[in-house]
Amino acid sequence: MLVQNAIKYFVAGLLTFTNFTGLFVINKLHEDSKAVQEPPSTPVVLDTYEPQPLLQLNYDREQHRAQSKYITHYGIIFKHGDISWLPVLAAQAGWPESTWKKLGQIILRESGGCPNVRGGDVANADCRILRVSEWNHRSDTGLLQINGVNYNTKRNKWAAVCNEMNVCTQEPLLDPLINLKAGKLLYDISGWSPWDPCTWDKSRCP
Numbered sequence: 001m002l003v004q005n006a007i008k009y010f011v012a013g014l015l016t017f018t019n020f021t022g023l024f025v026i027n028k029l030h031e032d033s034k035a036v037q038e039p040p041s042t043p044v045v046l047d048t049y050e051p052q053p054l055l056q057l058n059y060d061r062e063q064h065r066a067q068s069k070y071i072t073h074y075g076i077i078f079k080h081g082d083i084s085w086l087p088v089l090a091a092q093a094g095w096p097e098s099t100w101k102k103l104g105q106i107i108l109r110e111s112g113g114c115p116n117v118r119g120g121d122v123a124n125a126d127c128r129i130l131r132v133s134e135w136n137h138r139s140d141t142g143l144l145q146i147n148g149v150n151y152n153t154k155r156n157k158w159a160a161v162c163n164e165m166n167v168c169t170q171e172p173l174l175d176p177l178i179n180l181k182a183g184k185l186l187y188d189i190s191g192w193s194p195w196d197p198c199t200w201d202k203s204r205c206p
Helices: 002-037 054-068 086-093 097-110 160-165 176-190
Strands: 071-073 076-078 121-123 129-132
Touching: 086 097, 086 176, 160 176
Parallel strands: none
Antiparallel strands: 071 076, 121 129
């Protein structure tokens, strides 16, 4: 009887060990299978970037610095005191050739030929703004120093540049062609008087 019980317990233990081992093997195979079939949580990206030669990078950087030194519009490099570009842009803006001489004189007096200046700005030879010398006429804008009363309807509800051209803020008038078109509009309305100091300061009348 004791021998039979011992054999029974031995067989039961053997079966239990076999089942446990089998489950372990099955679980291990299942885990290995998952590791092969499931994609990695972080995708692998192949780096195909080919670095450029260092000299080429340095050259591009220097070229960019050289180009950014100048104020450019429409392929024109603007310089203080230089209005050699005037016939091209004036014609595009609708100014007749008979006005170009007077127009050029006004541009040189008002902005020095720098399209990016606002009232009171002091620019260098490359039209770069160095400082602000006066703060009481900052709305004057660009080549012809178009004043805020001509584009800001909060100051003047009849502001022609805003009402006729839909240019109602200062920023667009820093574009030389838009500025010249706005000036042409004012010229058509009032002649040269928008740029005549006598118009706003009687002490400066002849």
